[in-house]
Amino acid sequence: MVSFIKADAIKCTQPNKVRMKGFIGKRFEANRLNRLRLQEEYFLLWPFQEHCPIGYGYHQPHPDITLGDWHGEFLGTWVSAASLTAWNTSDEELCKKIDILVRNWLATQKEDGYLGTYDEKDRWKSWDVWVQAHDLIGLLTYYHYTGREDILKAAIRVADRVLKDFGPGKRPLHKTGPHRGMASSAILEPLIWLYWETGDKRYLEFGRWLVDEDWEQPDGPRLISSLLSGLGVAGTPCPKGVEMLIDFAGLLELYRATGEERYLKTVLVAWEDIVRNHLYITGSASTGEYFTPDFVLRNDGVFRIGETCVTMGWIYLNLSLGKLTGEARFFDMVEQSLYNHLLGAQSPDGRGWAYYVGLRDSKRYRWHTDPECCPSRGTRMLALMPLYVFGVDNEGIVVNFYEKSEATLTLNSGVEVKIEQETSYPFDGEVLLKFALKEPSYFTVRLRLPGWCEKYEVRLNDEPIETLVDARGYIVVDRVWCNGDTLRMNMDMPVRVVIDKFGNNLRVAFMRGPLVFAADSSYLPERCLLDDIVVLLDPIEPAKNIRVLKENMDTVHLVVPVIFVEPNKSRDAWRGERYCVLTRRNGEKKITKYIELVPFFEAGNKDPICYLGGVSRHIEPVINITYQVWLPYIWA
Secondary structure (H helix, E strand, O other): OOOOOOOOOOEEOOHHHEEEOOHHHHHHHHHHHHHHOOOOHHHHHHHHHHOOOOOOOEOOOOOOOOEOOOOOHHHHHHHHHHHHHHHHHOOHHHHHHHHHHHHHHHOOOOOOOOOOOOOHHHOOOOOHHHHHHHHHHHHHHHHHHHOOHHHHHHHHHHHHHHHHHEOOOOEOOOOOOOHHHOOHHHHHHHHHHHHHHHOOHHHHHHHHHHHHHHOOOOOOOOHHHHHHOOOOHHHOOOOEHHHHHHHHHHHHHHHHHHOOHHHHHHHHHHHHHHHHHHOOOOOOOOEOOEOOOOOOOOOEHHHOEOEHHHHHHHHHHHHHHHHHHOOHHHHHHHHHHHHHHHHHHEOOOOOOEOOEOOOEEOOOEEOEEEOOHHHHHHHHHHHHHHHHOEEEOOOEEEEOOOOOEEEEEEOOOOOEEEEEEEEOOOOOOEEEEEEEOOOOEEEEEEEEOOOOOOOEEEEEOOEEOOOEEOOOOEEEEEEEEOOOOEEEEEEOOOEEEEOOOOOOOOEEEEEEOOEEEEEEHHHOOOOOOHHHEEEEEOOOOOOOOOEEEEEEOOEEEEEEEEEEEOOOEEOOOOOOOOOOOEEEOOOOOEEEEEEEEEEOOOOOOOOHHHEOOOEEEOOOOOOOOOEEOOEEEEEO
């Protein structure tokens, strides 16, 4: 394998060396049992076996389950997610399912290496290269899991078929696929992975050509020049969310291979712009799947905001930046997105996913969305999480996420350390780490200090100790560690009342730890609407009268004082009409009560309409509003 020119500051944990047992772990298990295991093979295979026509429309032979000719991406994404999950859990049933599916998949590979969903006459049109990129993602993950050389050879054949037609002196890639070639450019990251595996510099040179020449053509995406000139992500020629984020991940991989600082700078400039101008408080972005130029972060689901693909792409990019730089701020972004918007898009049983998730919306969890991109990417994102809970750097152990878990880590010195993490995070701020090692050893333990945390205490073997926070944002504890040592961190988790400088005038949101809270219609008094609520805040200490209600270890609610106008009375029978007749006006009668706010991931989940079977269009209309994050307030 080829070594990085720019090595990662943090080395990830192998999937089989860590177990998640807390809140994320439960969602991971639901993902394994109720999504990955139950996936229909024919749904993934038929585009490769029977091929898709070009364009957007109902396609045979399964007109009920697919729209669009990008359907081929789902198989590679599923194989990647399933391989990581089987590797982590030793799930034999899932492993057999992967083996059979991959065998049938590779049976469709052509003699020239092409592994796609288009007839020869349609080769390289539309989403074809995008499909090849996801082929490589799936095959290379499966190769790392199994070590099978025939899988690596199949991946090389896929890549070489692309390089036969595209590259310096050949066809331009940006003229293939939608979004000025940004979709086709998704192949950058897995091609650099192949460079790491094989040392074949053709893949590296293709990557350089793609971003330095092909991207910068007048009709190309021009990502580097646009961003470095200060235009921001919305000012690029095509501000399409997930494709851009995936391309940034590829650009980071190219930076690792070349050390070209422009590549890293481009991604960091984009990152700053997204955080400052485009990121929802729940950690997602996008309106109608794009970064919008007006910086208005619309709340209503009718605007198709918070696409799950964009949420996944943002988390994925931050995981890459975090391990590259070792900086806690990137893992802070992961935490914000993961606990709120990503898990808010996954049904609690792990079976369904929502395509869009607004901040004033209803959840629409579906087994199949049309297209299937959001469920498949959400599934893969959860499968990746075990790799990042712990890490190893040049000095010792790095704890990136607080999750009940256990891991076996091999330090750069060769010392093996078993670490167990006990915590109810994100519902509680207490974390206990237990260390097991054969003999005393000197190394450093770094604990990510979340950006929201202002007060904390660290205890070593139940004795308080003084600690420092390094420039990367981690609490540093370095010493000679012995078998049985414990490290306990207590983070204060006060309720935070948040205002929005750019919108949501005279409204507030509520946070505690990494969690964002929402008002849920299921917890309101009878005949009270979400729009009737006005939060009462103490003018000196806004969070003073807000209580934390811990129902169980899987959630936490806030009890908030509110006033609302007594609901107007209308006729009980709507008679199928759009409008009803008001029968009595209540004037200005106001009632003071307390209501419960629920975590965003839980918001709207009691509405039975959330869980419809069958196949639903991604543009399924919003027919009712069951929750909202930003609430009007007055001073008590």
